Amino acid sequence: MLPKNQRLRLSQDLTATVRSGVRSGRRNVVLYARRQADPVSGDRIGFIVSKAVGVAVKRNLAKRRLRAIARELRSDEGNLDIVVRALPGAAELSWDELRQQVASGWSAIEHKLVDR
Known part of the structure; x- marks a missing residue:
């Protein structure tokens, strides 16, 4: 479990990140990110796993x-709000496949935010 200050817990934070952030989709996960309005202690992460997953x-x-996986990739120096949405095939993937997809999406959103 991520500590409370490292999680996106309010639905308004999740919604704002999904609607106004950059997006990077992979086969079984979609990542959204935006810069925090008031930087806190590192990246904050939220998850969306619907009933469509299983x-x-x-x-x-x-x-x-x-x-x-997010705990491994998270940065203490970052100031991003990141939402990870699991798509229906995510539960069927092996650990390595899921990690590769999330890591690939993570690096893509970081590059997109640098370009902004």
Whole structure:
């Protein structure tokens, strides 16, 4: 579990990031990011895992894996709000495949934000 100050917990924060942030889609995950309005302690991360991913056991597995991957990729010096949306095939992927897709999307959104 990520500490409270490293999570996007309010629906308005998730919505603002999805609507006004940059987007990077992969086969089974989509990442959205935007710069924080008032920088806090590092990147903040939120997750969207809908029922389309599967039954509760599969959704929870996908969330646990995504949290662990995000913990590895997160930067303490960053000032981004990042939302990771799991698509239906995310629960069926192996750990390495899911990590590769998230890492690829993560680097893409960071490059897009540098260009902005």
